[in-house]
Amino acid sequence: MSKKITRDNLFKPTRSESKSAATDHAARDILESETAQREAKTARLREARLAKEAAEREEALAEPAGKAPRKKKRTKPE
16 A cells, blocks of 8 residues: 555545535625624724824814803893
């Protein structure tokens, strides 16, 4: 015999093992793609939020500081 016998070439995987391995591989691929999509969306939304906050800060700094609003006078009840 020229081939060395190992557990990989001595026994062939049973049908249930190969099906479960294929299912596991497919499920992991789906989960990885969903994770990548979620992370991309989170990064995109974070960038949009930071840009909006920066624009609001610039707008607040551009407004002149005016007078404080007047308080209403209280009237005494009769």
